[in-house]
Amino acid sequence: xxxxxxxxxxxxxxxxxxxxxxxxxxxxxxxxxxxxxxxxxxxxxxxxxxxxxxxxxxxxxxxxxxxxxxxxxxxxxxxxxxxxxxxxxxxxxxxxxxxxxxxxxxxxxx
Amino acid sequence: xxxxxxxxxxxxxxxxxxxxxxxxxxxxxxxxxxxxxxxxxxxxxxxxxxxxxxxxxxxxxxxxxxxxxxxxxxxxxxxxxxxxxxxxxxxxxxxxxxxxxxxxxxxxxxxxxxx
Numbered sequence: 001x002x003x004x005x006x007x008x009x010x011x012x013x014x015x016x017x018x019x020x021x022x023x024x025x026x027x028x029x030x031x032x033x034x035x036x037x038x039x040x041x042x043x044x045x046x047x048x049x050x051x052x053x054x055x056x057x058x059x060x061x062x063x064x065x066x067x068x069x070x071x072x073x074x075x076x077x078x079x080x081x082x083x084x085x086x087x088x089x090x091x092x093x094x095x096x097x098x099x100x101x102x103x104x105x106x107x108x109x110x
Numbered sequence: 111x112x113x114x115x116x117x118x119x120x121x122x123x124x125x126x127x128x129x130x131x132x133x134x135x136x137x138x139x140x141x142x143x144x145x146x147x148x149x150x151x152x153x154x155x156x157x158x159x160x161x162x163x164x165x166x167x168x169x170x171x172x173x174x175x176x177x178x179x180x181x182x183x184x185x186x187x188x189x190x191x192x193x194x195x196x197x198x199x200x201x202x203x204x205x206x207x208x209x210x211x212x213x214x215x216x217x218x219x220x221x222x223x224x225x
Contacts, residue, residue, distance in 0.1 A: 032210055043114075043201050043216030044153065051211075087152055095166060096210060100152025 004088045009105040012082075018075040020104050022088030025069040032091045033064060034098065035073045037084040044087065047073065078108045112136045114217035116202050122223045128190035131220045135184070135204030141165075143214060144177055144187050145201040153201055159185065160208045192224045 005023040012018040024033065032051050036044040048055055048062045050071075055062045061074040075082055087103040115134040123129045135142050141160050145153035156175065157167040161182040170177065174193070179185040189196055199221050203214040 030210070034213065041219075041221075043203075043219050046213045046215060049211070049213060091210060093210070096208060096212075097155055097158070097166065098153075098214065100154070102150070102152055 003099070004090055004101050006086075006088050006101060006104045008102070009107070011107050011109055012075075012078045014080060014108050014110050015077055018078040018082065018106060018108070020073040020075075020086050020088075020106065021070065022072070023070045024088070024090045027068050027090050028093055029068075030093050033062070033068075033071050034089040034091055035060070035062065036087045036089065037082075038087065038103070039081075039084045047086075049091075078106075080108050080110060082106065083108045114202055114204055114215055116200075116217040116220055118220055119218060120221050120223075122225060123192050125194055125224050126191040128188065129192050129222065130186055130188045131200050131202075131222075133185045133187070133202030133217060135202070136215055139204035139206055139215075140182070141205045141208045141212070141214075142179055142185050143203040143205075144185070145203065147199040147201055147219070149198070156187070158208075165208065189222075192222075194224050197222055197224045 034049040035047040038044045050062045064071045085103040085105050089098045117132050143158050144156045147153040156170045157177045158165045159179045162179050177187045199219045201219045203216045205212040205214045
């Protein structure tokens with residue numbers, strides 16, 4: 001199963017873009033990259049996912065490198081409510097399982 | 111917006127007692143997942159259903175844990191007997207189908223404390 005590596009924690013100023021990196025160097029060609037976040041004591045919330053192309057929705061943008069070995073989640077204008085643990089997940093092919101790591105704890109500062 | 115429902119939200123039980131959690135997925139979602147999340151860690155998949163059938167229960171401690179989804183809609187996760195190490199958040203999630211590009215939607219979780 002492909003594993004992901006994320007920084008343990010990051011800070012971001014309110015109103016600025018938050019760029020959260022993720023390494024997934026063992027990803028296979030047909031495995032998707034998913035991002036979730038978890039605000040304290042709540043269930044994880046889906047943010048975005050992608051395979052090869054960059055993706056954008058109302059919450060965030062996902063940039064995947066051409067070799068697919070890393071990706072970056074971009075929150076364009078971070079707010080205090082974006083403070084959470086962000087998980088980068090490579091969904092295993094065949095079983096379609098999520099393997100969660102320990103994620104990046106993002107703190108948005110006023 | 112449709113949500114995954116879970117109950118109870120909090121449960122305190124003594125070790126060796128039985129405990130059960132209930133999950134109602136988003137209407138129309140064929141795939142249902144149960145996860146366990148220990149404090150400070152990411153969620154860990156326990157069992158996965160496609161309709162009423164178990165797809166993957168390789169991480170479910172079957173000597174004490176059981177899960178069912180009899181009619182392919184709501185689901186129950188049971189622990190008997192509970193142990194101190196079972197204290198954790200139990201999360202239920204659902205997705206429209208079982209496949210690569212179907213995202214999972216999580217419920218609020220049940221926080222279990224075993225004393």
